[in-house]
Amino acid sequence: MSETERISGYAHPDVLVTTQWLAENSSKVRIVECDEDVLLYEVGHIPGSVKLDWHTELNDQDKRDYLDGEQFAELMKAKGIDRSDTIVLYGDRSNWWATYAFWVFKLFGHEDVRILNGGRAKWIAEGRELTRDVPDASSVSYPVVQRDDKTIRAFRDEVLAHLGKPLVDVRSKPEYTGERLHMPDYPNEGASRGGHIPTAASIPWSSAILEDETFKDVAALKAIYFDATGFTAADDFVAYCRIGERSSHTWFVLKYLLGVKNVRNYDGSWTEWGNLVGVPIATGEEPGVLVR
Amino acid sequence: MNSNAEAVIDDFTFLEERDRLQLLLEFSEQLPALDSRFGDNPELLERVEECQSPVFIAVEGSPERVLLHFSAPQEAPTTRGFASVLNAALNGQSAQEILDLPDDFPSMLGLDRLISPLRVRGMRGMLARIKRKTAEIAAAGN
Numbered sequence: 001m002s003e004t005e006r007i008s009g010y011a012h013p014d015v016l017v018t019t020q021w022l023a024e025n026s027s028k029v030r031i032v033e034c035d036e037d038v039l040l041y042e043v044g045h046i047p048g049s050v051k052l053d054w055h056t057e058l059n060d061q062d063k064r065d066y067l068d069g070e071q072f073a074e075l076m077k078a079k080g081i082d083r084s085d086t087i088v089l090y091g092d093r094s095n096w097w098a099t100y101a102f103w104v105f106k107l108f109g110h111e112d113v114r115i116l117n118g119g120r121a122k123w124i125a126e127g128r129e130l131t132r133d134v135p136d137a138s139s140v141s142y143p144v145v146q147r148d149d150k151t152i153r154a155f156r157d158e159v160l161a162h163l164g165k166p167l168v169d170v171r172s173k174p175e176y177t178g179e180r181l182h183m184p185d186y187p188n189e190g191a192s193r194g195g196h197i198p199t200a201a202s203i204p205w206s207s208a209i210l211e212d213e214t215f216k217d218v219a220a221l222k223a224i225y226f227d228a229t230g231f232t233a234a235d236d237f238v239a240y241c242r243i244g245e246r247s248s249h250t251w252f253v254l255k256y257l258l259g260v261k262n263v264r265n266y267d268g269s270w271t272e273w274g275n276l277v278g279v280p281i282a283t284g285e286e287p288g289v290l291v292r
Numbered sequence: 293m294n295s296n297a298e299a300v301i302d303d304f305t306f307l308e309e310r311d312r313l314q315l316l317l318e319f320s321e322q323l324p325a326l327d328s329r330f331g332d333n334p335e336l337l338e339r340v341e342e343c344q345s346p347v348f349i350a351v352e353g354s355p356e357r358v359l360l361h362f363s364a365p366q367e368a369p370t371t372r373g374f375a376s377v378l379n380a381a382l383n384g385q386s387a388q389e390i391l392d393l394p395d396d397f398p399s400m401l402g403l404d405r406l407i408s409p410l411r412v413r414g415m416r417g418m419l420a421r422i423k424r425k426t427a428e429i430a431a432a433g434n
Contacts, residue, residue: 040367
């Protein structure tokens with residue numbers, strides 16, 4: 001099956017673009033690179049793209065939260081983005097941070113946001129052009145839009161109330177079982193306990209992608225997220241990981257590729273839950289039972 | 293702290309915060325190519341955990357003069373930059389000087405607010421690994 005055929009099979013095919021499409025339409029869209037490695041954009045980026053730093057630009061610097069409406073409007077102006085622009089996001093790490101930025105754009109209701117299928121790695125693997133030139137960016141106006149924390153974002157108390165409904169832990173298996181919080185030679189990543197939220201199904205984020213980092217076809221995705229779990233597109237989902245970046249990737253798969261209407265990303269994720277006083281955790285391979 | 297390490301800290305902290313990333317990029321570009329006896333891309337053989345970039349570190353020499361070797365992928369410039377900073381600060385120093393470098397050295401570069409905490413911890417991890425291997429060289433030499 002070709003990539004274009006795969007895309008046309010998704011519930012919302014309009015939110016994914018191919019590298020070829022982007023190469024042909026780059027002047028009609030605003031391209032935004034969002035990486036884990038904060039120096040990658042400087043090494044070389046897709047011509048015309050602007051850099052978005054998830055850590056210093058999307059997050060509030062004084063509290064653990066995202067920008068507010070005023071700050072987001074200022075950020076968009078600084079990036080040269082108008083409210084009506086079509087945004088194409090891409091990045092390293094199989095688009096973890098691109099989908100994270102996508103999710104943040106949607107907290108502010110930006111209408112037309114798309115993901116470059118295969119991300120930075122595929123663009124480079126195909127030998128496409130990179131540049132170090134930084135485009136002039138400034139927009140005249142971006143409205144102040146209130147952030148919507150209700151529709152696609154879940155907070156810890158909402159996750160507690162959600163237990164028993166589809167909950168997806170997208171981290172790697174050893175993180176899920178609690179076998180490890182950190183790798184050899186590396187200090188603890190910031191949670192006091194290892195394990196997962198009771199009842200959570202383990203579906204590592206990477207289940208959704210092929211070797212070239214593009215998304216699997218819709219039948220393969222349905223087999224992983226629905227058939228193997230008993231969940232359906234009509235269910236109410238919550239996804240989480242460590243700080244909400246890998247789960248943005250799965251949130252994107254569930255909502256836009258599989259057409260799940262109600263799916264929220266729990267951005268507090270394990271760095272919050274694994275430290276919370278008074279909440280249960282589960283360890284080992286099994287999801288664990290619901291205790292209230 | 294040895295004078296090379298002090299000079300690196302001065303180079304970073306002298307700059308405005310935003311310009312420090314540019315300096316880290318310059319460091320990443322100056323990371324010496326790995327000696328061919330270690331093979332191509334040995335970092336890809338090291339165990340890789342999600343959220344961390346692969347990095348290869350070899351430590352050899354004597355207690356009087358410890359030599360460091362690093363390799364990290366081109367697509368991981370931050371990791372390369374950290375490796376290059378440690379190379380500039382520690383390569384060729386005595387084992388004692390390496391062991392004396394404060395564990396907090398990565399935070400002294402003034403990058404904590406520019407780079408996610410996890411990445412700065414990654415650099416601490418590299419330093420810890422260098423120190424552990426240096427301690428083995430020091431112990432073998434005594």
